[in-house]
Amino acid sequence: AQSVTQPDIHITVSEGASLELRCNYSYGATPYLFWYVQSPGQGLQLLLKYFSGDTLVQGIKGFEAEFKRSQSSFNLRKPSVHWSDAAEYFCVGGGGGGNKLTFGTGTQLKVEL
């Protein structure tokens, strides 16, 4: 079965520090992979997506992610975190044309000022 795993439930970083959120996937073929962010009272917003091609993907708000087939990973990174980045982050997989998205359990990011 297709699955996406986010091993970290909560992460706390200081403002200005770098960030890496981990994601591992289990798919039969190369999946479509996404990172979405969900802020309190806000809908899910797409940060970035990977379908094929360049394995380093740039997204909005200064985020990037790298697809590593050998490690079955798609980790999200940001060089310098801002207080407004505090939110819940979901790694998401889509297969078979991406019709059905499979969400990880999410990582709650807290930013200390």
Next chain:
Amino acid sequence: GAGVSQTPSNKVTEKGKYVELRCDPISGHTALYWYRQSLGQGPEFLIYFQGTGAADDSGLPNDRFFAVRPEGSVSTLKIQRTERGDSAVYLCASSPAAGTDTQYFGPGTRLTVL
């Protein structure tokens, strides 16, 4: 342009009652998706429409759940004989077409079954 809208934003009902949740997708989007997000969990797929037809309803938990999209635009998720375990946020998303297009999510409807 307007995003995906969902009504109501909150719904409180009693166990055993019938509820309808509405989703207005982005104009022109042919694909529409329903997900359910329980507390502390990621959203889980329920059903997906391409046009008026349900292309994949494999995520509907049981036959108390049903969804329609009669004119290929607005969709309604219907839950019969609600149970306390149905309490969750129900999310709707739309995309220009099925496949690799990005899914744009609405704010969700928070359903509470007492």
